Amino acid sequence: MHLPPRYAEPLPPAFYPPSAPQPFSRPDFGPDFSWGASAAAYQTEGAWQHQGKGPSIWDDFTRRKGVIRRNEHGRVATDFYHRYETDLDLARGLGLSDFRFSAAWSRVLPAGTGAVSRRGLDFYDRLVDACLARDLRPWLTLYHWDLPSALQARGGWANRDVVGWFADYAQLMGRCLGDRVAQWAVLNEPMVFVGAGHLLGIHAPGRRHLGAFLAAAHHATLAQAEGGRALRAVLPEAAQIGTTFSCSFLTPHRPGNSYDEAATRRADAVLNRFFVEPALGLGYPVAELPALRWLLERYQKPGDEQRMAFAFDFWGVQNYTREVVKFSPWLPLQWAALVSAKQRGVPHTDMGWEVYPESVYHMLKQFSAYPNAPKLLVTESGSAFPDVATGGRVHDEARRAYLQAAIGQVLRAQREGVNVGGYFAWSLTDNFEWAEGYGPRFGLIHVDYETQERIVKDSGRWYRDFLSGAPVGAKLGQSAALRQQ
Template identity: 85%
Template sequence: MPDLPAAFYPATSPSSLSSADFGPGFHWGAASAAYQIEGAWQCQGKGPSIWDDFTRRKKAIRNGEHARVACDFYNRYETDLDLARGLGLTDYRFSAAWSRVLPEGTGAVNRRGLDFYDRLVDACLERDLRPWVTVYHWDLPSALQARGGWTNRSVVGWLSDYAQILARRLGDRVQNWMVLNEPMVFVGAGHLLGVHAPGRRHLGAFLAAAHHATLAQAEGGRALRALLPDGAQVGTTFSCSYLTPHRPGNGYDEAATRRADALLNRFFVEPVLGLGYPVAELPALRWLLERYQKPGDEQRLKFDFDFWGIQNYTREVVKFSPWLPLQWATLVPAKQRGVPYTDMGWEVYPESVYQMLKQYSAYPNAPKLIVTESGSAFPDVQAGGFVHDQQRRAYLQAALGQVLRARREGVDVNGYFAWTLTDNFEWAEGYGPRFGLIHVDYETQQRTVKDSGLWYGDFLKGSSADSVVRDVTSSVSRIL
């Protein structure tokens, strides 16, 4: 892996960076997802999800790993929340596992599963952590996949009903809600590329799932708003990458970049604003409209979200390809370009988050923005009871500098959630890549705050790293 470039901080010098620079009321948190951390996959009435099924496929997950235990968050959530608060976080984002609440996806509620999230919300509030709930983070119940999953238009109603169950139980205490996590990833990787659950590779399945997810994000927003009290904030999240042409000035690569941008960055955003799908750049979407869009859908796709969650990790370099007919474009891997890259193979390019904040804020009537995921996977070095991760710490500093750069230029960005609080099951990559501020020994479930986490705590609390260590140690000792 190439070393990080000397000019790693193109916007704000980390030595001068302070949480106070972002002003009062800025949300400082870490994000997580139920399937990646909870474990307890068959406990207390939980039903199976498509990821439980997918991990049983041969060669689907690196090293044949699974998340049946993961970080055991279901049993250790108080420990992890104490660590979060000890680091000075003010906010914590998590998702509810659909099949833990509704084992069959619809019908009878599993009260023990819903009780868990009730306890989790209370535990956050007891620690002065604002809970942010994601309704759907990729773990569709297996029972609904058997009925077509996201390719079945009924999923729009299934998702809305599930959202309302959560809102009725948790809405009196949870003020911040997100409908979907990164729809382009779960429909694209899951239905077109086949590398995520449910493992399909079919253009028709992708287009059907994509349209139904676009409907679901708006209808789910309406379902939440109908039940939540005044003042509650309803949002959704979008994956995004800053895109540049492989050969600037080359007409083919420039056009391919515009098409890739329409698919990866604009597809789910523009219908929400009433702009429709980006058909001009992606003519193949006309098939979607002819086959799956029904009268009245264009209006149903619109919803006035209170915020958008921007989730960015890298930029992508695009070149023309005649072999991919949806966008006639391919992404050039960072490894081939001789640039620094993470354990995920993603280019180290913190400026990407600035560029995407600028792009999304430029839409007329865009709501406020929250960076609901940002992070990097680098190797950890364990020595003397500490976990050193200079590259992750440097990336975190640089990304925050880029967020501040956007904020100073007038972008209405109001929060930053590091991905992620603890190392976890990283989907098809298994337990190899580590994104956490806190190291997890998966054999013993021991937690160790990494240097990056200590720096984040120091940054948030305005205190020395030594005091952060003392606070974290004290928090853990109270419950171990």
């Protein structure tokens, strides 16, 4: 397979560090390690108005011209709503033991609060039962970015009332599915949906306002904990309640430069610590970000710091790359800018992200270093590369090599004492990739969006073989597609 020139450049030495395990196999991770793949409602379900489903902020956002590449949308997506049994059969055929998915809030509560859609709940009833029938443990994420439009009209995440709205929704889902779903994630990557949606304006609801961002961030922090408490009140004692965090290993653009190193610390406080530390009862990282005092003065009420804390059973670590940081006087709050992989001349994926699977090792180490950190799971990890379906096959050697390297980095962390209990590839199938539309493909399974035909990619075949117990090759990092040697 011939890849574009940007994938043919030599990889940085840290791509496959000498300390990475080689070789390794599934049994090395232990018998209780969870192996799965992840998906999200808006990115896969389609059926956007089916049986009374209410609109979400992503239905609204994708109607705007020019905000999504090629003006694409998720109204059909991969039609998972109608094809979930086929996709679950494929997941089981890959040897997965676990499947992580999200519920669409407005499918269950079309107006966000009030009247419950029995038909919407029935879909998730059927989906959970179908997982269990295939010996796939369901991991249900309550919120993966698709706020009901009716709640956005009332201020959305910038309205403090969203904390109560979300807790009510969480408790409803717990009561209805808690007899069969034992693993729950409260939020998916809160820094992304509040930052990209309320500060940068590139995701729904498309706002660009520092005050809206800080309000939404504080309310999401409260909702993260209140959602956990709402679930705890109705779920069986054995249920596992967690939440997920986006994160990137950060390094200064000019090591030793005091401005870049300080900028890196500030960026770390925003990108990696902002939602983690309040959950531990540590409050916001104000020392590194003095501007947060404005948030505290304007939005935080007495007792909030205690309300932001919750003892999660696990954290989901969602990592794709590292970021290189430099000082910037033009970006308030963190006074830092990211130096893109293209600017640095290093290999990158279709998302523009540096090919750097060692980042997951560093983030597992960073999160595990907190006192009282719970068990960690890698709940998203993957890469988007160009795919071509030829003769019923997709030869995606670059993704296969990335998957192998990332899993090796998880084992490296585990062998160094990190309590990591699972790995979920992003994603099970190709899907709607938010502002990027249907261009970037992350899936282990290729989807033809015109015909909805599914093809298991070579990376999916490798994952299947690995999960069957086959050992990884004796030396990592010799992928011809990545190194072009």
